Amino acid sequence: MSTVERIRRTVVAPAVMRGLVTQRMGMLGAICAVFLGLAGCSMNGPKPSGLVLERADAAIQPFRAQVVGVQWLNPLVRRDYPIEWQLLWTLGLASPNKDDDMVRTEPESFTTVQPISSIVSNIGGRKSFERVFLQYSQRLVRPFGERYVWNSKYFYTVEPESSRNWRELAGVHVELGVPDRPDLGLDDAAGVLRYVITAFFEIGGSASRSSRSTPPDVRVSAGHSNVGFTSLSAALDYLESHPGESVWAMNWDVPEYPAAGRMSENYVLLILAGPNFDTEREPLAWIGRPxxxxxxxxxxxxxxxxxxxxxxxxxxxxxxxxxxxxxxxxxxxxxxxxxxxxxxxxxxxxxxxxxxxxxxxxxxxxxxxxxxxxxxxxxxxxxxxxxxxxxxxxxxxxxxxxxxxxxxxxxxxxxxxPPARARAFDPSKDWFRARDEVNTGLPWWGMRRDVDWSQYIQGFSE
The missing domain is CATH 3.40.47.10 (Thiolase/Chalcone synthase)
Incomplete structure (x- = not known):
């Protein structure tokens, strides 16, 4: 029995998946000092005009990727704050809002970077490593759901009344890095992620949400600490040969499995586009080849x-x-x-x-x-x-x-x-905080060029 069939029958039956979709859609001195301080997817129809014309000197520039969006899961993440804040918080560059109720009531848990809650619980260690990966993948893509369907200005969208402007996730190219373990084979990991993306975004389903049934093109590399560089390099190779597409570069691991809720757990998604792809947004940053x-x-x-x-x-x-x-x-x-x-x-x-x-x-x-x-x-x-x-x-x-x-x-x-135009943040101002499930765990996107950035609360992007 194939991996996808096992998942469909024993882990995520189609009815359950559809229910989830429906719910979410509804130097020595310096060295010594350091030592002491150690404690893409295709468009719906070709659009040549969607490519940005190169500058006169672009031919001599190395190939780099635009960072369109970032999604990240880690038990330290507070789901009510945006991913942008989570990254800055981890780096020590941002703080909770002044009136943060959780800081007020539980300061020991919310004033320092530490695990907040498990991404995937594993009581008794009964879940297989593959199933943990499955549930992590569901959590990663779920926040895209509703906006993918109803927001015609979202980067990926199948908003029914704007079909000419669709940018579907059908056929999206994915480069995934996973740990080299016998309990998560490359084909199994690819099958799980392909199934999750297909199910959540109803690829090949209703004509109002999908124009084609092309499954995600998931490529998996296994390795250790540097495997993410392998995935990133492959993602840039793909973008260079497919200038009209975006690509997902990802890596995942739960190193302390079967334990759960540890800060060593990470699932990262970088949404990338080539230098000449018109994303209609300012990039978050640029990345060269590893x-x-x-x-x-x-x-x-x-x-x-x-x-x-x-x-x-x-x-x-x-x-x-x-x-x-x-x-x-x-x-x-x-x-x-x-x-x-x-x-x-x-x-x-x-x-x-x-x-x-x-x-x-x-x-x-x-x-x-x-x-x-x-x-x-x-x-x-x-x-x-x-x-x-x-x-x-x-x-x-x-x-x-x-x-x-x-x-x-x-x-x-x-x-x-850094990008030519960054979104400044004011440490004295509050950050966006979700007050409902629809707005929790949202990815960090580059801001659209056709909107007034000042009208958005700090940290909110879509």
Whole structure:
């Protein structure tokens, strides 16, 4: 029996899925200091005019992707606040609203970054890893539902009265990174995600909500901390050869399974488009191609460990892919982990390589060690850190280097750059908070160009 058939019969019967759809549709000194501080889918019909004309110098620019939207699940996420706030909160750049009732009544739980509630409960550890992935996937896409159907200005929409402007999720190309485990095969993971997207968005169903029955094109890579870079690289490859489409780059892991509700759990979705695709929105940020280098590919040199050479090469290539000089890097997000000899050695290599082009770069003050906060995030690491980098670059206006340090003798790097027009936030003003289920857990979208941004409460986007 196939994976999808098992799911259909034993986990999510069609009637249940339809019910859910209906419901939701209705440098050594610096290094030592650091060590001490360690504690796409197709359009409904071709629209050539939907591509943005390149600037005169675009031909010499490296291929980069626009970040159209971000969705993120982690037990630390407060569902009533927007994803934009969640990312900034994690980075220490945002605070709860002044009149936040949860902070007032339970300050011990809501004044610091910590788990709030499980994304998928697993009492007694009885759920299989595959079923946990299924339920996580349902939670991830559910917030798109109602707006997909009734909002003709949503990025993805099948609003019945605007069929000429539909941008369906039928056939959407997905690059997914998952942990390398025997209890979640590549075909099984692809089948689960394909089934969830098809069911929730009624692909191939009523003509009022679907013009074709093309299932999502889900490609899965298995690996460890850097597998998200593999998925991201494949997503950019797809965009370069399909300029009229968008693509989903995703990674997921629950490293402490069967335990649930741990901050090490992450499910990230980056909605990306090519540089010439007219999204009708300002991008949240831009992403260049990731670069991976292996220390064994470099020669031993005096004073230049092979891993340092690998990092220098990876950083230089990532900067070139981002179209920015490495000297413009203003922030670092990495996965060196909690204070230990291993973490210290990881950062020592990064610090030595980064210190040459940026001798005054302070990794302690200009860096964020996400796995020191969340723990070992496994296959969810890379794109979680990229999502955090998107938030930082967007709001601080500086390029961010994301460094994958956790895989032995490997240097993985990607650079996220800010948009030309960012949405500023005022720390003194309140953020949007959902007061009903329809508005909880909404993705973070780039703002439309045809609306007055000042008319939207801080953090709300659609």
């Amino acid at each position: 670069v991976t280098r292996n220390a064994e590919d470099f020669e031993i040199q005096a004073g230049q460990p092979r891993l340092v050479q690998a990092w220098r090469s990876a950083m230089k290539a990532a900067a070139s892919n981002a179209g920015r000089p490495l000297t413009e890097i203003g922030y670092l997000i990495h996965d060196a982990g909690k204070a230990s000899d291993v973490a210290g050695k990881r950062l020592a290599a990064v610090g030595q390589a980064l210190g040459e082009p940026l001798p005054e770069f302070d990794i302690l003050k200009q860096g964020f060690n996400n796995t020191a906060l969340m723990g070992d995030t496994g296959a969810g690491t890379a794109l979680t850190n990229v999502a955090l980098a998107i938030a930082y670059a967007h709001h601080k206006g500086t390029p961010v280097l994301v460094a994958g340090t956790a895989e032995k003798d490997t240097a993985a790097a990607v650079i996220v750059t």
